[in-house]
Amino acid sequence: MERMLKAARASGSLNLSNRSLKEVPNEVYKSMDAVGEGENWWEALELQKLILAHNEIELLKEDIRNLPMLSVLNISHNKLSHLPAAIGELKSLKALDVSSNLLREIPEEIGSVTSLIKHQTIPSLACQKI
Numbered sequence: 001m002e003r004m005l006k007a008a009r010a011s012g013s014l015n016l017s018n019r020s021l022k023e024v025p026n027e028v029y030k031s032m033d034a035v036g037e038g039e040n041w042w043e044a045l046e047l048q049k050l051i052l053a054h055n056e057i058e059l060l061k062e063d064i065r066n067l068p069m070l071s072v073l074n075i076s077h078n079k080l081s082h083l084p085a086a087i088g089e090l091k092s093l094k095a096l097d098v099s100s101n102l103l104r105e106i107p108e109e110i111g112s113v114t115s116l117i118k119h120q121t122i123p124s125l126a127c128q129k130i
Helices: 002-011 062-066 085-089 110-113
Strands: 013-015 049-050 072-074 095-097 118-120
Touching: 002 013, 062 085, 085 110
Parallel strands: 013 049, 049 072, 072 095, 095 118
Antiparallel strands: none
16 A cells, blocks of 8 residues: 555546555555655655556445545545535545445535536436535
């Protein structure tokens, strides 16, 4: 995991798909706080692309707000029953894929993400008022 986070700090992209994860590792939410030995904090990029697809994740924590530069979030094909309200604080988010989850509703706060231009969701939710 440490090697992947180090690569993510260099590229701004982290792909943790197909890893049978039951939860998002806490280190992901703190990726910029964990600049390792031999790394320069001023060279680290904030996470912009996070792919968590095809896992068994049941909860996305409110700590997602710690990734303010996130522009792509793919958490499709998991076991999420709801999204955190903090998703509305991701002002740079442009693409969101939450398809193939157990979502029953989408938080109102997602309406605050005015940069969102592409989203995938469950067809029955797409018709509901957000």
